[in-house]
Amino acid sequence: MSHPRLPYDDVVLACPVTIAYERFSEHSAHYWLGSALRRLLDDSGLQKTQVDGVCVSSFTLGNDTAVGLMQHFQMSPRWLDHIPMGGASGVVALRRAARAVQCGDASIIACIAGDTNHKESFKHTVSAFSRFSQDAVYPYGAAGPNGSFALLTNYYMHHYGATRADFGKLCVAQRNNALRNPHALMKKPLSLDDYLNARVIADPIHLFDCVMPCAGAEGYLVMRREQAEALGLPYVRILGSIERHNAFHHDPVQYRGGWAMDIDELYSMAGVSPRDIDFLETYDDYPVINVLQFEDLGFCEKGQGPQFIRDHSFTIDGSFPFNTSGGQLSVGQAGAAGGYLGLVQALRQLTNTAGNTQVNNARIGMVSGFGMINYDRGICTAATILQRG
Secondary structure (H helix, E strand, O other): OOOOOOOOOOEEEEEEEEEEEEOOOOOOHHHHHHHHHHHHHHHHOOOHHHOOEEEEEOOOOOOOOHHHHHHHHOOOOOEEEEOOOHHHHHHHHHHHHHHHHHOOOOOOEEEEEEEOOOOOHHHHHHHOOOHHHHHHHHHHOOOOOHHHHHHHHHHHHHHHOOOHHHHHHHHHHHHHHHOOOOOOOOOOOOOHHHHHHOOEEEOOEEHHHOOOEOEEEEEEEEEEHHHHHHHOOOEEEEEEEEEEEOOOOOOOOOOOOOHHHHHHHHHHHHOOOHHHOOEEEEOOOOHHHHHHHHHHOOOOOOOOHHHHHHHOOOOOOOOOOEOOOOHHHHHOEOHHHHHHHHHHHHHHHHOOOOHHHOOOOOOEEEEEEEEEEEOOEEEEEEEEEEEEO
């Protein structure tokens, strides 16, 4: 059943910020989130008291919640949200914050995501990630997402004819994009031979299919258009957005995501079609999930992902610019900030502040998120279409 959704009239996004990633960090998540907030204030010219809403995403806050974080930051927002949805967090935060501004619950909302990465952080995160992982995966030695994505990748390859070279083409293109991004942790070129000859992690997953955990933070502001103009901030309009959770749960193996249930509504709300999208930023902790997003977001039919890959270059200056920052596979995955990476990059593209990663004449972009893999599937999906202000 389709439910009509109100447009996001006069609510805009501004001030994309990234706190440079580090492979390991002894700082707490609070430091990374606080650094993102400080950068938002510095770049916007706002005082902390003018930010009356905050949205937080993090896996490594320990015993603190978003409420506890506000006490650390000595803030008293009248609107506060905590979005623990991993790779879908950035777009879901956008949706929540935009509606809060639209209905007057807050005037200016800081959306921030960040995590630390101590030597043992990732181990602790995956060991207690969910009841599914604790009961069905971790006790059998399949810690973390590698085994789950190996299952999804193997299924997709056997049913739709994808090859490792297809997935490798995406990884190589993203690395080429990352080499133009000063924030990317991966600084070395990657060839297709490098990709194909890399060591096996969980067959058919090899080294360069796997995202690298790191520490870092991302953020952006949500406000009304007139506020952004008064502050002199370039801004981005929201044409439409969707989210869906635990979609297609009867499928024995995940070969599609929740985007497929709502994508027609997204394009209808935005008043555009896939042909109008100038660039795409997806959540990309493993290549197979990129292919599912190509299909479920309407850029090709289900099962046509391999041919779609063969038909495009995916580089900034080539056909179908994709993950123009380099994506998590070449920038790094700073925990929940990985779910913000594509959105923050899209804001840079559409405010013409993407530097060497800028796509020429980028006017409309799409951002897609995918998060919270439990045992055999990711259960959170979201997407948004944005337009230059």
